[in-house]
Amino acid sequence: MNPDPPNRLIHSAVRAFEIVETVRRLDGATFTELTSEVDASESTLYDYLETLRYQGYLSKKDGSYRLSLRFFDLGASAREAFPIYRHARSTLETVADESGAAVWLMVEEAGKAVYLAREMGDQAIETHERLGKHEYLHCLASGKAMLAFSSAEYVDEVVERHGLPKRTPESITTRDELAAALEEIREKGYAMNEHETAEGVSAVAAPVVANDRVYGAVAIAEPIARMRNEERRRKLIELVSTASNEIELRLTYE
Amino acid sequence: MNPDPPNRLIHSAVRAFEIVETVRRLDGATFTELTSEVDASESTLYDYLETLRYQGYLSKKDGSYRLSLRFFDLGASAREAFPIYRHARSTLETVADESGAAVWLMVEEAGKAVYLAREMGDQAIETHERLGKHEYLHCLASGKAMLAFSSAEYVDEVVERHGLPKRTPESITTRDELAAALEEIREKGYAMNEHETAEGVSAVAAPVVANDRVYGAVAIAEPIARMRNEERRRKLIELVSTASNEIELRLTYE
DNA sequence: AACCTACTTTCCGCAATGCGACAATAAACG
DNA sequence: CGTTTATTGTCGCATTGCGGAAAGTAGGTT
Numbered sequence: 001m002n003p004d005p006p007n008r009l010i011h012s013a014v015r016a017f018e019i020v021e022t023v024r025r026l027d028g029a030t031f032t033e034l035t036s037e038v039d040a041s042e043s044t045l046y047d048y049l050e051t052l053r054y055q056g057y058l059s060k061k062d063g064s065y066r067l068s069l070r071f072f073d074l075g076a077s078a079r080e081a082f083p084i085y086r087h088a089r090s091t092l093e094t095v096a097d098e099s100g101a102a103v104w105l106m107v108e109e110a111g112k113a114v115y116l117a118r119e120m121g122d123q124a125i126e127t128h129e130r131l132g133k134h135e136y137l138h139c140l141a142s143g144k145a146m147l148a149f150s151s152a153e154y155v156d157e158v159v160e161r162h163g164l165p166k167r168t169p170e171s172i173t174t175r176d177e178l179a180a181a182l183e184e185i186r187e188k189g190y191a192m193n194e195h196e197t198a199e200g201v202s203a204v205a206a207p208v209v210a211n212d213r214v215y216g217a218v219a220i221a222e223p224i225a226r227m228r229n230e231e232r233r234r235k236l237i238e239l240v241s242t243a244s245n246e247i248e249l250r251l252t253y254e
Numbered sequence: 255m256n257p258d259p260p261n262r263l264i265h266s267a268v269r270a271f272e273i274v275e276t277v278r279r280l281d282g283a284t285f286t287e288l289t290s291e292v293d294a295s296e297s298t299l300y301d302y303l304e305t306l307r308y309q310g311y312l313s314k315k316d317g318s319y320r321l322s323l324r325f326f327d328l329g330a331s332a333r334e335a336f337p338i339y340r341h342a343r344s345t346l347e348t349v350a351d352e353s354g355a356a357v358w359l360m361v362e363e364a365g366k367a368v369y370l371a372r373e374m375g376d377q378a379i380e381t382h383e384r385l386g387k388h389e390y391l392h393c394l395a396s397g398k399a400m401l402a403f404s405s406a407e408y409v410d411e412v413v414e415r416h417g418l419p420k421r422t423p424e425s426i427t428t429r430d431e432l433a434a435a436l437e438e439i440r441e442k443g444y445a446m447n448e449h450e451t452a453e454g455v456s457a458v459a460a461p462v463v464a465n466d467r468v469y470g471a472v473a474i475a476e477p478i479a480r481m482r483n484e485e486r487r488r489k490l491i492e493l494v495s496t497a498s499n500e501i502e503l504r505l506t507y508e
Numbered sequence: 509a510a511c512c513t514a515c516t517t518t519c520c521g522c523a524a525t526g527c528g529a530c531a532a533t534a535a536a537c538g
Numbered sequence: 539c540g541t542t543t544a545t546t547g548t549c550g551c552a553t554t555g556c557g558g559a560a561a562g563t564a565g566g567t568t
């Protein structure tokens with residue numbers, strides 16, 4: 001899982017993806033906008049863009065390049081490849097209905113947490129989290145839940161690779177704090193976060209563990225104020241825990 | 255929108271994506287499996303795979319390469335870029351609840367229909383349709399609905415580019431049949447298909463048209479038997495039509 | 509209409525890069 | 539331990555991708 005630098009990089013492949021990522025970052029861009037963002041001569045950039053367009057990965061609408069749905073197609077396949085996704089869908093729906101909140105299915109890849117699926121309850125708040133987004137494990141309730149049930153070596157690897165950047169005022173920044181937090185999560189069986197993402201959102205999460213592996217986590221997010229209520233919090237913890245159990249069973253006996 | 259062949263292809267970019275597509279098609283594959291599928295020497299293939307892995311687009315788990323969730327990330331962005339997606343979500347849910355069937359949001363890209371979102375009702379059948387899948391326009395209810403409200407020139411372009419392959423026993427195969435079908439759809443305001451996908455599935459679809467553009471279509475799919483019931487069919491047509499109207503309004507006054 | 513300015517596409521010749529054949533190592537299997 | 543199979547590394551050559559510059563387009567302005 002360490003990012004071993006390969007000894008013979010295919011430069012053009014790297015460049016192609018850099019361009020794709022730039023188009024994404026700018027959320028669609030014209031040729032000229034891209035010239036200043038991409039480190040390549042105009043003619044070169046032009047060739048890449050037209051190649052990608054010809055292959056159907058970019059589309060051009062009134063002068064502006066956009067990611068095409070070929071990526072959505074590939075992305076959907078990538079998601080389906082995670083067994084937890086198929087097994088979690090119906091459970092997520094139930095949890096969203098019963099909690100009224102936003103419910104997320106999270107998995108871990110390359111040392112980061114990824115938002116894999118979402119189900120919105122009727123009181124759910126729109127946060128700026130996005131499906132597919134990659135986030136540091138140590139600053140999410142779900143991320144900590146997953147780390148807590150992984151091996152200590154793995155946790156070390158992750159910290160080694162990504163560090164412990166301070167994403168919010170109260171996020172963990174040292175290995176000791178992290179170890180303590182993970183220990184507590186292991187005891188309780190769930191994780192909890194205030195200020196999951198800077199703006200007043202709290203979350204509770206339960207890990208999904210089966211066949212001696214961490215498959216992912218189920219998380220519920222809602223405004224801090226609501227979750228500070230003792231009874232409410234208990235209910236949500238109950239919900240993520242049973243949800244996780246349900247999914248674990250399906251994963252075990254599939 | 256025609257697939258103009260660019261005069262200076264970046265070979266390596268094409269190859270990189272070919273490899274990605276191959277990994278997807280095989281649904282994950284080992285190095286050796288890939289050697290026989292990809293037209294490149296072993297050392298070359300190796301370099302591409304390792305480059306893609308280093309960049310985080312492929313991951314390798316016990317010897318097998320898989321698409322990573324970076325693609326899911328890109329794909330989610332590509333989907334969000336379609337305004338209809340944001341505006342349709344809640345409507346789709348309602349339709350799924352009220353119909354109990356599978357409801358699809360479809361859009362068109364590069365002359366093909368794409369499955370952009372799905373909402374399952376409680377009686378919904380699992381078909382082999384997949385989010386992100388690209389399908390010919392002429393053989394889907396939703397595809398015909400979209401074509402019916404596009405310009406005749408555009409319809410010609412699409413037929414020119416993709417032809418009218420016979421996907422199911424009753425699918426349209428000539429331009430005349432297509433023209434007649436589209437005319438009927440324009441009159442009625444909705445499209446209907448038996449054998450949407452070979453296996454006994456029917457569908458009704460209504461186009462989403464606003465600001466003089468076709469944004470996409472809403473479709474409901476369910477077993478032929480159920481939809482042959484006159485009353486049931488009427489209800490579903492009513493549902494896709496009002497759904498489409500609702501979305502059109504949001505698109506107009508956003 | 510002519511001119512201008514900004515943006516996009518094509519042309520050109522050179523050097524670096526990506527290439528496959530082959531070699532070396534590592535893992536699987538008897 | 540030997541044999542086969544799978545994966546990674548080396549090398550030198552030809553191709554391909556490269557940037558610079560020029561040509562072509564489109565939209566405005568006088």
